[in-house]
Amino acid sequence: MGKIAIVIHGGAGPDSAFIKQNKERYEEGLKQAVVSGYQVLKTGGTAVAAVEKAVQSLEDNGIFNAGHGCALNNKGEVEMDAAIMNGENLKAGAVSMVRNVKNPISLARLVLEKTNHVLISGYGAMEFAADENVPLETDSYFISEHSRDEYLEERNQQSIQEMLRKRIHGTVGAVAVDAKGNVASATSTGGIPNSLPGRIGDSCIIGSGCFANNNTCAVSSTGDGEFIMTSVVAHSVSMSTEIMKGSLQEICDHVIHERNKGTEGQMGVIAVNANADIGISFNSPRMHRAWIDADGKLGGSIY
Numbered sequence: 001m002g003k004i005a006i007v008i009h010g011g012a013g014p015d016s017a018f019i020k021q022n023k024e025r026y027e028e029g030l031k032q033a034v035v036s037g038y039q040v041l042k043t044g045g046t047a048v049a050a051v052e053k054a055v056q057s058l059e060d061n062g063i064f065n066a067g068h069g070c071a072l073n074n075k076g077e078v079e080m081d082a083a084i085m086n087g088e089n090l091k092a093g094a095v096s097m098v099r100n101v102k103n104p105i106s107l108a109r110l111v112l113e114k115t116n117h118v119l120i121s122g123y124g125a126m127e128f129a130a131d132e133n134v135p136l137e138t139d140s141y142f143i144s145e146h147s148r149d150e151y152l153e154e155r156n157q158q159s160i161q162e163m164l165r166k167r168i169h170g171t172v173g174a175v176a177v178d179a180k181g182n183v184a185s186a187t188s189t190g191g192i193p194n195s196l197p198g199r200i201g202d203s204c205i206i207g208s209g210c211f212a213n214n215n216t217c218a219v220s221s222t223g224d225g226e227f228i229m230t231s232v233v234a235h236s237v238s239m240s241t242e243i244m245k246g247s248l249q250e251i252c253d254h255v256i257h258e259r260n261k262g263t264e265g266q267m268g269v270i271a272v273n274a275n276a277d278i279g280i281s282f283n284s285p286r287m288h289r290a291w292i293d294a295d296g297k298l299g300g301s302i303y
């Protein structure tokens with residue numbers, strides 16, 4: 001049996017009074033999620049199943065900006081994006097602008113497994129969800145007290161650029177390697193609070209918010225989606241492992257701190273390769289994260 005490992009994140013961005021006040025809740029949520037994904041790996045499950053499980057746990061938690069705890073757009077509505085990728089065969093599934101789907105990451109996995117598409121959005125994704133009988137929830141399930149407060153506080157903000165300057169972020173993600181040496185990544189988000197309706201971020205864009213290749217690594221990104229998309233961050237990490245020397249940690253640092261030096265965007269990545277090496281890097285004041293490494297050691301941090 002090969003080495004197994006998992007890393008998860010709960011978003012990169014600025015610190016806030018809410019984050020400080022809820023530090024223990026965040027830590028507990030991260031721990032629960034990383035352990036749930038690790039259990040899948042430990043019992044012989046695939047990396048794809050492990051990242052789905054960990055992200056489901058974060059989506060269900062309610063404190064992270066995904067699933068139950070989604071950010072709201074500037075009409076006070078929920079629009080969720082998610083993506084999952086299998087590094088064994090480079091197959092990916094993603095959904096964008098979905099509503100009412102309890103676990104968008106599981107719908108993304110169904111796109112991967114049951115269609116020959118990569119990304120399905122809007123009403124088509126909702127029809128696909130209905131056809132697949134995925135669990136649905138009412139609108140109110142997705143609107144937490146925190147996301148409603150955030151929306152009400154900021155609702156006069158119309159421009160995404162202004163929202164980006166405020167740097168309110170969330171998003172969740174996971175990367176894992178299973179006992180067969182296959183890697184996978186998953187990312188899920190409620191997007192940026194008060195964004196224009198129809199805005200799509202990086203999380204569901206393969207190569208930006210999510211990428212996995214057994215020959216390189218699996219990556220999940222978080223932060224200012226507009227910058228992550230234009231810098232194609234997840235694929236940059238993967239490609240850099242092919243053309244650069246150095247550990248996975250050094251390569252993640254290179255992409256975030258050197259390649260994207262001068263960027264106005266705040267961003268963070270988590271990565272794992274087939275050898276169970278881990279890389280975590282971010283240029284923001286905090287990135288919620290946790291991991292269980294090849295020695296079975298649990299770690300985590302927010303700052």
Ligand code: ASP
Nearest residue numbers: 169170171201222223225
């Ligand atoms: N990257 C996400 C988006 O732009 C937000 C985040 O990671 O906080 O939709």
